Amino acid sequence: MKFSEIPAHSSVKSRLKQMVDTGRLPHALLISGPEGTGKLALARALAQYLQCTDRNGGDSCGHCPSCLQHRSLNHADMHYVFPVVKKKSEGLLISNDYLPQWREFLSGRTFASWQDWLNTLDAGNSRPAIYVDEAENILRVANMSTLSSPIKVVLIWLPEKLGPDAANKLLKIIEEPWEDTRFILVSNNASAILPTIFSRTQRINLPRLTAREIESLLVEGYSINPQEAQTLAHVADGNACTALDALDSQGETEEFASLFREVMRKAYSRDVKALREMADKIAATGREKNCRLLEYFTRMARENFIYNLAMPELNRMTPEEENFSRRFSPFIHSGNVEAMVSDMDSAASDIARNANAKIVMFDTLLRLIVHLRKPVIK
Numbered sequence: 001m002k003f004s005e006i007p008a009h010s011s012v013k014s015r016l017k018q019m020v021d022t023g024r025l026p027h028a029l030l031i032s033g034p035e036g037t038g039k040l041a042l043a044r045a046l047a048q049y050l051q052c053t054d055r056n057g058g059d060s061c062g063h064c065p066s067c068l069q070h071r072s073l074n075h076a077d078m079h080y081v082f083p084v085v086k087k088k089s090e091g092l093l094i095s096n097d098y099l100p101q102w103r104e105f106l107s108g109r110t111f112a113s114w115q116d117w118l119n120t121l122d123a124g125n126s127r128p129a130i131y132v133d134e135a136e137n138i139l140r141v142a143n144m145s146t147l148s149s150p151i152k153v154v155l156i157w158l159p160e161k162l163g164p165d166a167a168n169k170l171l172k173i174i175e176e177p178w179e180d181t182r183f184i185l186v187s188n189n190a191s192a193i194l195p196t197i198f199s200r201t202q203r204i205n206l207p208r209l210t211a212r213e214i215e216s217l218l219v220e221g222y223s224i225n226p227q228e229a230q231t232l233a234h235v236a237d238g239n240a241c242t243a244l245d246a247l248d249s250q251g252e253t254e255e256f257a258s259l260f261r262e263v264m265r266k267a268y269s270r271d272v273k274a275l276r277e278m279a280d281k282i283a284a285t286g287r288e289k290n291c292r293l294l295e296y297f298t299r300m301a302r303e304n305f306i307y308n309l310a311m312p313e314l315n316r317m318t319p320e321e322e323n324f325s326r327r328f329s330p331f332i333h334s335g336n337v338e339a340m341v342s343d344m345d346s347a348a349s350d351i352a353r354n355a356n357a358k359i360v361m362f363d364t365l366l367r368l369i370v371h372l373r374k375p376v377i378k
Protein backbone atom coordinates (compact mmCIF):
# COMPACT_ATOMS: atom_id res chain seq x y z
CA MET A 1 0.00 0.00 0.00
CA LYS A 2 1.47 3.35 -1.07
CA PHE A 3 0.39 6.63 0.50
CA SER A 4 -0.81 7.74 -2.92
CA GLU A 5 -3.33 4.87 -3.02
CA ILE A 6 -5.17 6.25 0.01
CA PRO A 7 -7.54 9.18 -0.53
CA ALA A 8 -7.57 12.32 1.65
CA HIS A 9 -5.56 12.90 4.88
CA SER A 10 -2.77 14.82 3.19
CA SER A 11 -1.54 16.51 6.37
CA VAL A 12 -1.42 13.24 8.32
CA LYS A 13 0.44 11.58 5.46
CA SER A 14 3.03 14.40 5.44
CA ARG A 15 3.45 14.06 9.17
CA LEU A 16 3.99 10.31 8.98
CA LYS A 17 6.50 10.64 6.13
CA GLN A 18 8.34 13.33 8.00
CA MET A 19 8.63 11.08 11.06
CA VAL A 20 10.38 8.48 8.89
CA ASP A 21 12.48 10.96 6.91
CA THR A 22 13.86 12.59 10.05
CA GLY A 23 14.35 9.30 11.91
CA ARG A 24 11.75 10.29 14.48
CA LEU A 25 9.15 7.59 14.10
CA PRO A 26 8.16 6.81 17.70
CA HIS A 27 8.70 3.30 19.07
CA ALA A 28 4.98 2.95 19.55
CA LEU A 29 2.65 5.01 17.41
CA LEU A 30 -1.12 4.85 17.85
CA ILE A 31 -3.26 5.85 14.88
CA SER A 32 -6.82 6.18 16.12
CA GLY A 33 -10.13 7.50 14.86
CA PRO A 34 -13.58 6.36 13.81
CA GLU A 35 -14.12 3.40 11.50
CA GLY A 36 -13.99 3.93 7.75
CA THR A 37 -11.30 6.61 7.64
CA GLY A 38 -8.46 4.48 6.23
CA LYS A 39 -6.34 4.11 9.39
CA LEU A 40 -5.22 0.56 8.69
CA ALA A 41 -4.29 1.49 5.13
CA LEU A 42 -2.25 4.45 6.41
CA ALA A 43 -0.48 2.21 8.92
CA ARG A 44 0.37 -0.23 6.12
CA ALA A 45 1.59 2.61 3.90
CA LEU A 46 3.74 3.90 6.75
CA ALA A 47 5.35 0.49 7.31
CA GLN A 48 5.95 0.07 3.57
CA TYR A 49 7.50 3.54 3.37
CA LEU A 50 9.72 2.82 6.35
CA GLN A 51 11.00 -0.44 4.87
CA CYS A 52 11.18 0.62 1.19
CA THR A 53 14.73 0.55 -0.18
CA ASP A 54 14.02 3.04 -2.96
CA ARG A 55 11.83 5.79 -1.47
CA ASN A 56 11.24 8.59 -3.90
CA GLY A 57 8.92 11.53 -4.42
CA GLY A 58 7.55 11.30 -0.90
CA ASP A 59 6.25 7.75 -1.22
CA SER A 60 7.43 4.15 -1.23
CA CYS A 61 8.56 3.00 -4.69
CA GLY A 62 6.13 0.11 -5.06
CA HIS A 63 8.63 -2.10 -6.92
CA CYS A 64 11.63 -2.85 -4.67
CA PRO A 65 11.66 -6.36 -3.13
CA SER A 66 10.42 -4.93 0.17
CA CYS A 67 7.46 -3.13 -1.47
CA LEU A 68 6.56 -6.24 -3.46
CA GLN A 69 6.55 -8.32 -0.26
CA HIS A 70 4.32 -5.71 1.36
CA ARG A 71 1.92 -5.90 -1.54
CA SER A 72 1.55 -9.67 -1.15
CA LEU A 73 1.36 -9.27 2.66
CA ASN A 74 4.38 -11.51 2.91
CA HIS A 75 7.12 -9.32 4.34
CA ALA A 76 9.44 -11.16 6.73
CA ASP A 77 9.87 -8.09 8.95
CA MET A 78 6.26 -6.97 8.93
CA HIS A 79 4.23 -8.66 11.64
CA TYR A 80 0.46 -8.34 11.80
CA VAL A 81 -1.46 -8.78 15.02
CA PHE A 82 -5.27 -8.72 14.99
CA PRO A 83 -8.21 -10.15 16.92
CA VAL A 84 -8.90 -13.83 16.25
CA VAL A 85 -11.21 -16.58 17.40
CA LYS A 86 -9.17 -19.16 19.29
CA LYS A 87 -9.83 -22.70 17.98
CA LYS A 88 -7.49 -24.99 19.91
CA SER A 89 -8.75 -28.17 18.26
CA GLU A 90 -7.82 -26.84 14.82
CA GLY A 91 -4.50 -25.41 16.01
CA LEU A 92 -5.73 -21.85 15.41
CA LEU A 93 -4.44 -19.72 18.29
CA ILE A 94 -2.83 -16.51 17.08
CA SER A 95 -2.83 -14.07 14.17
CA ASN A 96 -0.13 -16.01 12.31
CA ASP A 97 -2.50 -18.98 12.10
CA TYR A 98 -5.03 -16.74 10.35
CA LEU A 99 -2.80 -15.14 7.72
CA PRO A 100 -4.74 -16.59 4.75
CA GLN A 101 -7.94 -14.97 6.05
CA TRP A 102 -6.05 -11.73 6.81
CA ARG A 103 -4.73 -11.58 3.23
CA GLU A 104 -8.21 -12.21 1.86
CA PHE A 105 -9.57 -9.47 4.15
CA LEU A 106 -7.05 -6.87 3.00
CA SER A 107 -6.75 -7.76 -0.65
CA GLY A 108 -8.04 -4.87 -2.72
CA ARG A 109 -9.47 -3.22 0.38
CA THR A 110 -8.43 0.29 1.45
CA PHE A 111 -11.23 0.69 3.99
CA ALA A 112 -11.63 -2.31 6.22
CA SER A 113 -14.38 -2.59 8.81
CA TRP A 114 -14.75 -4.79 11.89
CA GLN A 115 -17.84 -6.33 10.27
CA ASP A 116 -15.82 -7.18 7.14
CA TRP A 117 -13.31 -8.97 9.38
CA LEU A 118 -16.03 -10.87 11.25
CA ASN A 119 -17.44 -11.98 7.90
CA THR A 120 -14.04 -13.06 6.58
CA LEU A 121 -13.34 -14.98 9.79
CA ASP A 122 -16.80 -16.50 9.69
CA ALA A 123 -16.87 -15.64 13.38
CA GLY A 124 -20.53 -16.51 14.00
CA ASN A 125 -21.45 -15.60 17.55
CA SER A 126 -17.89 -15.58 18.89
CA ARG A 127 -16.08 -12.37 19.69
CA PRO A 128 -12.56 -12.24 18.33
CA ALA A 129 -9.91 -10.90 20.71
CA ILE A 130 -6.14 -10.62 21.10
CA TYR A 131 -5.16 -13.31 23.60
CA VAL A 132 -2.19 -13.92 25.85
CA ASP A 133 -0.71 -16.50 23.40
CA GLU A 134 -0.50 -13.64 20.92
CA ALA A 135 1.37 -11.46 23.42
CA GLU A 136 3.88 -14.25 23.94
CA ASN A 137 4.39 -14.48 20.21
CA ILE A 138 4.88 -10.71 19.94
CA LEU A 139 7.61 -10.94 22.60
CA ARG A 140 9.27 -13.72 20.63
CA VAL A 141 9.11 -11.69 17.39
CA ALA A 142 10.41 -8.55 19.10
CA ASN A 143 13.41 -10.45 20.39
CA MET A 144 14.29 -11.93 17.00
CA SER A 145 16.74 -10.13 14.77
CA THR A 146 15.41 -8.67 11.54
CA LEU A 147 15.55 -10.79 8.40
CA SER A 148 15.47 -8.50 5.38
CA SER A 149 14.97 -4.90 6.55
CA PRO A 150 16.98 -2.90 9.07
CA ILE A 151 13.75 -2.26 10.98
CA LYS A 152 10.88 -4.60 11.76
CA VAL A 153 7.32 -3.47 12.30
CA VAL A 154 4.66 -4.98 14.53
CA LEU A 155 1.26 -3.65 13.45
CA ILE A 156 -1.46 -4.25 16.05
CA TRP A 157 -4.93 -3.77 14.59
CA LEU A 158 -7.50 -2.94 17.28
CA PRO A 159 -5.44 -2.86 20.50
CA GLU A 160 -8.76 -2.23 22.29
CA LYS A 161 -9.32 -6.00 21.90
CA LEU A 162 -6.25 -6.83 24.03
CA GLY A 163 -7.26 -8.53 27.27
CA PRO A 164 -5.56 -7.42 30.53
CA ASP A 165 -3.28 -10.51 30.63
CA ALA A 166 -2.09 -10.00 27.07
CA ALA A 167 -1.66 -6.26 27.62
CA ASN A 168 0.35 -6.77 30.82
CA LYS A 169 2.82 -8.98 29.01
CA LEU A 170 3.38 -6.28 26.38
CA LEU A 171 3.85 -3.22 28.58
CA LYS A 172 7.61 -3.38 28.81
CA ILE A 173 8.27 -4.19 25.15
CA ILE A 174 5.95 -1.42 23.94
CA GLU A 175 7.62 1.06 26.25
CA GLU A 176 11.18 0.06 25.38
CA PRO A 177 11.35 -2.08 22.26
CA TRP A 178 14.65 -3.00 20.67
CA GLU A 179 16.16 -0.24 18.54
CA ASP A 180 15.19 -2.15 15.37
CA THR A 181 11.49 -2.54 16.24
CA ARG A 182 8.54 -0.19 15.77
CA PHE A 183 5.01 -0.78 17.00
CA ILE A 184 2.14 0.74 15.04
CA LEU A 185 -1.24 0.43 16.75
CA VAL A 186 -4.47 1.10 14.86
CA SER A 187 -7.59 1.68 16.91
CA ASN A 188 -11.26 2.37 16.17
CA ASN A 189 -11.89 3.28 19.78
CA ALA A 190 -8.87 4.65 21.64
CA SER A 191 -10.87 5.23 24.82
CA ALA A 192 -11.34 1.46 25.12
CA ILE A 193 -7.59 0.72 25.06
CA LEU A 194 -6.22 -0.24 28.48
CA PRO A 195 -4.66 2.93 29.92
CA THR A 196 -1.35 1.15 30.60
CA ILE A 197 -0.95 0.52 26.85
CA PHE A 198 -2.46 3.82 25.73
CA SER A 199 -0.10 5.89 27.88
CA ARG A 200 2.93 4.22 26.30
CA THR A 201 2.11 5.37 22.77
CA GLN A 202 2.41 8.56 20.80
CA ARG A 203 -0.90 9.38 19.18
CA ILE A 204 -2.19 10.56 15.86
CA ASN A 205 -5.93 11.02 15.61
CA LEU A 206 -7.48 10.60 12.19
CA PRO A 207 -10.58 12.72 11.59
CA ARG A 208 -13.76 11.42 9.98
CA LEU A 209 -13.77 11.82 6.19
CA THR A 210 -15.85 14.72 4.95
CA ALA A 211 -18.90 14.08 2.75
CA ARG A 212 -16.95 15.76 -0.07
CA GLU A 213 -14.02 13.33 0.37
CA ILE A 214 -16.33 10.30 0.29
CA GLU A 215 -18.05 11.70 -2.80
CA SER A 216 -14.75 12.02 -4.67
CA LEU A 217 -13.72 8.55 -3.52
CA LEU A 218 -16.93 7.14 -5.05
CA VAL A 219 -16.75 9.20 -8.23
CA GLU A 220 -13.03 8.73 -8.89
CA GLY A 221 -12.47 5.26 -7.46
CA TYR A 222 -15.77 3.57 -8.34
CA SER A 223 -17.09 5.61 -11.29
CA ILE A 224 -20.33 6.43 -9.49
CA ASN A 225 -22.26 9.36 -10.93
CA PRO A 226 -21.88 12.53 -8.85
CA GLN A 227 -25.51 12.74 -7.76
CA GLU A 228 -25.62 9.16 -6.52
CA ALA A 229 -22.23 9.67 -4.84
CA GLN A 230 -23.64 12.67 -3.01
CA THR A 231 -26.54 10.63 -1.64
CA LEU A 232 -24.29 7.74 -0.57
CA ALA A 233 -21.83 10.12 1.07
CA HIS A 234 -24.62 11.78 3.00
CA VAL A 235 -25.96 8.46 4.30
CA ALA A 236 -22.42 7.25 5.15
CA ASP A 237 -21.80 10.07 7.62
CA GLY A 238 -18.01 10.06 7.25
CA ASN A 239 -17.55 6.28 7.20
CA ALA A 240 -16.17 5.07 3.84
CA CYS A 241 -16.94 1.44 4.80
CA THR A 242 -20.62 2.32 5.13
CA ALA A 243 -20.61 4.08 1.75
CA LEU A 244 -18.95 1.11 0.04
CA ASP A 245 -21.27 -1.39 1.76
CA ALA A 246 -24.25 0.67 0.62
CA LEU A 247 -22.84 0.59 -2.89
CA ASP A 248 -22.52 -3.22 -2.69
CA SER A 249 -26.02 -3.69 -1.38
CA GLN A 250 -27.75 -0.94 -3.31
CA GLY A 251 -30.15 -3.32 -5.05
CA GLU A 252 -31.05 -4.88 -1.71
CA THR A 253 -31.60 -1.51 -0.05
CA GLU A 254 -34.06 -0.50 -2.77
CA GLU A 255 -35.86 -3.81 -2.29
CA PHE A 256 -36.00 -3.24 1.49
CA ALA A 257 -37.24 0.32 1.02
CA SER A 258 -40.09 -0.85 -1.15
CA LEU A 259 -40.99 -3.61 1.36
CA PHE A 260 -40.96 -1.06 4.17
CA ARG A 261 -43.44 1.13 2.30
CA GLU A 262 -45.69 -1.80 1.48
CA VAL A 263 -45.62 -3.29 4.99
CA MET A 264 -46.45 0.05 6.59
CA ARG A 265 -49.33 0.65 4.19
CA LYS A 266 -50.80 -2.82 4.78
CA ALA A 267 -50.34 -2.51 8.55
CA TYR A 268 -52.06 0.86 8.57
CA SER A 269 -55.02 -0.50 6.59
CA ARG A 270 -55.10 -3.60 8.90
CA ASP A 271 -54.76 -5.95 5.96
CA VAL A 272 -53.90 -9.10 7.91
CA LYS A 273 -54.13 -11.39 4.89
CA ALA A 274 -51.62 -9.30 2.92
CA LEU A 275 -49.32 -9.13 5.93
CA ARG A 276 -49.38 -12.92 6.28
CA GLU A 277 -48.45 -13.33 2.60
CA MET A 278 -45.66 -10.80 2.95
CA ALA A 279 -44.32 -12.49 6.10
CA ASP A 280 -44.18 -15.82 4.25
CA LYS A 281 -42.46 -14.26 1.27
CA ILE A 282 -39.91 -12.47 3.47
CA ALA A 283 -39.22 -15.57 5.60
CA ALA A 284 -38.46 -17.55 2.45
CA THR A 285 -35.49 -15.27 1.65
CA GLY A 286 -33.40 -16.78 4.46
CA ARG A 287 -32.39 -15.89 8.00
CA GLU A 288 -29.48 -13.60 7.21
CA LYS A 289 -31.48 -11.51 4.78
CA ASN A 290 -34.40 -11.39 7.26
CA CYS A 291 -32.04 -9.97 9.88
CA ARG A 292 -30.71 -7.35 7.46
CA LEU A 293 -34.29 -6.42 6.54
CA LEU A 294 -35.29 -6.01 10.19
CA GLU A 295 -32.18 -3.93 10.79
CA TYR A 296 -33.25 -1.74 7.86
CA PHE A 297 -36.83 -1.46 9.22
CA THR A 298 -35.44 -0.47 12.63
CA ARG A 299 -33.29 2.21 11.06
CA MET A 300 -36.22 3.51 9.04
CA ALA A 301 -38.47 3.64 12.14
CA ARG A 302 -35.83 5.81 13.83
CA GLU A 303 -35.29 7.94 10.72
CA ASN A 304 -39.02 8.61 10.41
CA PHE A 305 -39.25 9.51 14.08
CA ILE A 306 -36.37 11.96 13.66
CA TYR A 307 -37.93 13.35 10.48
CA ASN A 308 -40.72 14.82 12.60
CA LEU A 309 -38.20 16.91 14.47
CA ALA A 310 -37.55 18.84 11.23
CA MET A 311 -33.79 18.80 11.76
CA PRO A 312 -32.56 17.56 8.37
CA GLU A 313 -28.94 17.42 9.52
CA LEU A 314 -29.91 14.50 11.80
CA ASN A 315 -31.53 12.45 9.03
CA ARG A 316 -29.64 9.94 6.90
CA MET A 317 -32.09 9.02 4.17
CA THR A 318 -31.94 8.70 0.40
CA PRO A 319 -34.27 10.99 -1.60
CA GLU A 320 -36.63 8.02 -2.27
CA GLU A 321 -36.82 7.18 1.43
CA GLU A 322 -37.41 10.80 2.29
CA ASN A 323 -40.16 11.02 -0.30
CA PHE A 324 -42.15 8.36 1.55
CA SER A 325 -41.33 9.85 4.97
CA ARG A 326 -42.80 13.21 4.08
CA ARG A 327 -46.31 11.78 4.51
CA PHE A 328 -45.60 8.71 6.60
CA SER A 329 -43.36 10.10 9.36
CA PRO A 330 -46.20 11.50 11.55
CA PHE A 331 -47.28 7.89 12.16
CA ILE A 332 -44.00 7.15 13.98
CA HIS A 333 -43.87 9.16 17.19
CA SER A 334 -43.08 9.19 20.89
CA GLY A 335 -46.01 6.87 21.58
CA ASN A 336 -44.81 3.95 19.44
CA VAL A 337 -41.21 4.30 18.25
CA GLU A 338 -39.60 2.52 21.20
CA ALA A 339 -41.96 -0.44 21.12
CA MET A 340 -41.57 -0.77 17.35
CA VAL A 341 -37.78 -0.73 17.48
CA SER A 342 -37.69 -3.13 20.39
CA ASP A 343 -40.07 -5.56 18.58
CA MET A 344 -37.93 -5.59 15.49
CA ASP A 345 -34.72 -6.02 17.49
CA SER A 346 -36.11 -9.04 19.31
CA ALA A 347 -37.48 -10.48 16.07
CA ALA A 348 -34.02 -10.23 14.49
CA SER A 349 -32.34 -11.94 17.43
CA ASP A 350 -35.04 -14.67 17.54
CA ILE A 351 -34.60 -15.36 13.83
CA ALA A 352 -30.81 -15.37 14.18
CA ARG A 353 -31.29 -17.98 16.95
CA ASN A 354 -33.21 -20.28 14.63
CA ALA A 355 -36.77 -19.45 15.68
CA ASN A 356 -39.42 -20.12 13.02
CA ALA A 357 -38.95 -17.11 10.73
CA LYS A 358 -42.49 -17.28 9.26
CA ILE A 359 -44.11 -17.09 12.69
CA VAL A 360 -41.77 -14.43 14.08
CA MET A 361 -42.11 -12.28 10.97
CA PHE A 362 -45.91 -12.52 10.86
CA ASP A 363 -46.14 -11.72 14.56
CA THR A 364 -43.87 -8.69 14.12
CA LEU A 365 -45.85 -7.35 11.14
CA LEU A 366 -49.15 -7.86 13.01
CA ARG A 367 -47.89 -5.88 15.97
CA LEU A 368 -47.26 -2.97 13.62
CA ILE A 369 -51.03 -2.67 13.20
CA VAL A 370 -51.31 -1.99 16.93
CA HIS A 371 -48.25 0.27 17.10
CA LEU A 372 -49.41 2.48 14.23
CA ARG A 373 -52.74 3.12 16.01
CA LYS A 374 -51.18 4.14 19.31
CA PRO A 375 -51.69 7.75 20.41
CA VAL A 376 -48.84 10.26 20.55
CA ILE A 377 -47.50 10.81 24.08
CA LYS A 378 -47.76 14.50 24.83
Ligand SMILES: [Zn+2]
Pocket residue numbers: 051052053054055060061062063064065066067068
Ligand atom coordinates in the same frame (compact mmCIF):
# COMPACT_ATOMS: atom_id res chain seq x y z
ZN1 LIG B 1 10.07 0.17 -2.36
